[in-house]
Amino acid sequence: MLGAEGASTAIESYQSQAQQLMKDYLLADTFVPYSSILVGIFACKLVYELTQLLSAFYFKSYSSLSIIKRIEWNNRAISTVHAVFITGISLYLVFKSDLYNDNALSGYITYRSSFLSTSALGTSIGYFIADLVMIVWFYPSLGGLEYVIHHLLSASSIAYAMITGEGQLYTFMILISEATTPGVNLRWYLDIAGLKRSRAYLVNGVVIFLAWLVRTF
Known part of the structure; x- marks a missing residue:
């Protein structure tokens, strides 16, 4: 009987902790995170339509x-715009802004966030959601299972940092690696345009290689 009471108490404790987590994170100040996700989704739609037109x-x-x-042509344009956007924001927040500067603000760096950082992460989540929907809808033409897993993991980890405000610095440090995406997409465009043997294609490959080396170190 005592064991049953102990188990019941433990369950109630876990439920209380879950409710507190929901109150502190998921239900607190939801406008900025969720509205930025919608902005990201609509931005993807806008870029898609403009790319198709132009x-x-x-x-x-x-x-x-x-x-x-x-469709892939338009989709890669969305990918390129997102990469330029999130790389620029990440570089600014990590190296330029005072958000993660020990001399400017107090408190642990891992718990720091701002309107800009949260909005940027939300916009990025919007991109991953929109791109994931396209990948699934046209599966496997735009990517196989590895793309689905990549997008699910990326969106989940970014969402955690956005909602909780924890580890945003490290999230942006990882997102800087998106800097290589425009080069990869340009390589695809050159190939489709029949310029695989051109000097531009060769230079693009060298730049991608160097960018990967810089990212590795």
Whole structure:
């Protein structure tokens, strides 16, 4: 009987902790995180539509592509814009701003967050959600299971940092690696355009290699 009472007390304790976690994080100041996610999703839609419109006007080869290739073309434009955005924000927050400067603010660095940092993470989550939906919808044309797992893990880890405010510094340090994405996408564009043997394709490959070396160290 005593064991049953102890188990019941433990369950009530866990429930209380879960409710407190929900109150402290998921239900506290939800406007900025969730609205930034929506902004990220709508931004992806806007970039997709603009890419479709401008590419058909400025690139003659675009219209000759298959439907799925045109979708991937537009999708990679979204990926590139997100990479430029989140890399720029990450570099600023990690190296330039006072948010993670020991001499500017008190408290542990791992618990610091701001309106800008939270909004940027929310926008990035919006991108991962939108891209994941496209990958699943056109599966496996835009990527296989590894892409699905990558996006799920990325969105989950970024969401944790955004909601709790914990570890945002390290999250942005990892997101700096998105700097290589525009080069990878450009390589795909050059290949599709029939410029695989061009000097631009070679230079692009060298730049990607050097960028990966810098990121590794």
